[in-house]
Amino acid sequence: MPKSLKATLAASAAATTLLTGIAAYAEGELNLYSSRHYDTDERLYSDFTDMTGITINRIEGNADELIARMQAEGANSPVDVFLTVDTVRLARAKDLGLLQPIDSDVLESRIPGYLQDHDNQWFGFSQRSRILFYDKTEVSNPPQTYQDLANPEYAGMVCIRSSTNVYTQNIVAALVAHLGEEATQDWATAVVGNFARSPQGGDTDQLRGIVSGECDIAMSNTYYFARALRIGDDQMSPEQLANIGWVFPNQNDIGAHMNISGGGVAVNAPNRENAIKFLEYLASEQAQEYFSAGNDEYPAVPGVGLSPSVAALGIFRPDTINLSDIAANVEAAVRILNEAGWE
Numbered sequence: 061m062p063k064s065l066k067a068t069l070a071a072s073a074a075a076t077t078l079l080t081g082i083a084a085y086a087e088g089e090l091n092l093y094s095s096r097h098y099d100t101d102e103r104l105y106s107d108f109t110d111m112t113g114i115t116i117n118r119i120e121g122n123a124d125e126l127i128a129r130m131q132a133e134g135a136n137s138p139v140d141v142f143l144t145v146d147t148v149r150l151a152r153a154k155d156l157g158l159l160q161p162i163d164s165d166v167l168e169s170r171i172p173g174y175l176q177d178h179d180n181q182w183f184g185f186s187q188r189s190r191i192l193f194y195d196k197t198e199v200s201n202p203p204q205t206y207q208d209l210a211n212p213e214y215a216g217m218v219c220i221r222s223s224t225n226v227y228t229q230n231i232v233a234a235l236v237a238h239l240g241e242e243a244t245q246d247w248a249t250a251v252v253g254n255f256a257r258s259p260q261g262g263d264t265d266q267l268r269g270i271v272s273g274e275c276d277i278a279m280s281n282t283y284y285f286a287r288a289l290r291i292g293d294d295q296m297s298p299e300q301l302a303n304i305g306w307v308f309p310n311q312n313d314i315g316a317h318m319n320i321s322g323g324g325v326a327v328n329a330p331n332r333e334n335a336i337k338f339l340e341y342l343a344s345e346q347a348q349e350y351f352s353a354g355n356d357e358y359p360a361v362p363g364v365g366l367s368p369s370v371a372a373l374g375i376f377r378p379d380t381i382n383l384s385d386i387a388a389n390v391e392a393a394v395r396i397l398n399e400a401g402w403e
Contacts, residue, residue: 100354151387210250
């Protein structure tokens, strides 16, 4: 392979490299574009290489930028696997013709059907539940459902992310699928009226908003809170964390909304068989346990053990709506958010 095909930008304990240039066709390689930005994933990559001898050439970046790069590269793209951390970008990559169907008995049998694209162009490999958090010293009657966030009693109490955030778009798209557009529009408009502040920051900032007293109720993915419990947070003391309560919403009906991290095989993958091997590895017991132990996520494969930080959040009923159905309603969700004045 010509030297111009690959430049080593940084060494890692996993002995992976970051790929630049055009396609790498050599046997024993895998070219990965990933928007997962977790240092703990190094273990996933190094273990896969140790098990298979396949070297991972990796580019990490913003999911939208990676999608644009795949489009620009076209048929000459080197990418074999596209990984990202939300349904919206996986569905977008599929709709743009950047992924291909995957025929794998391993993935079909291990990944639950609701975490699979209808056409098997992408699969979910880890999950985070998007739940409600509250200040136990201020809120005696926390919301028990997503719909409750619209109740007048919570006026001026809610911190939440912006309308441009994919997690916000996903939860609203899920509500559209369950409740219909009209009911979801009414809900979104009422929630905006209950904002404690204009939407800002990431999920951890919503939790910090509770600690700072800016809000009493917030929405966040579970793994941010589980991570704070496990390793701490420089802006939230253990005592302050202990004052944060949580609710897995809608346990008597639709269940708690689940976000995913997932991936698919690129449409022009030069190392297609290696790409499928990698996705099958992500569904293995070893990799699934590491998603929980290394990044405080819920495994996609049923029955895999949870890390203590994740298990501490308790058992709950997840929403098992097919993620393809959520993806189909994202456009409606964006329109609803805009009409509600959700910044």
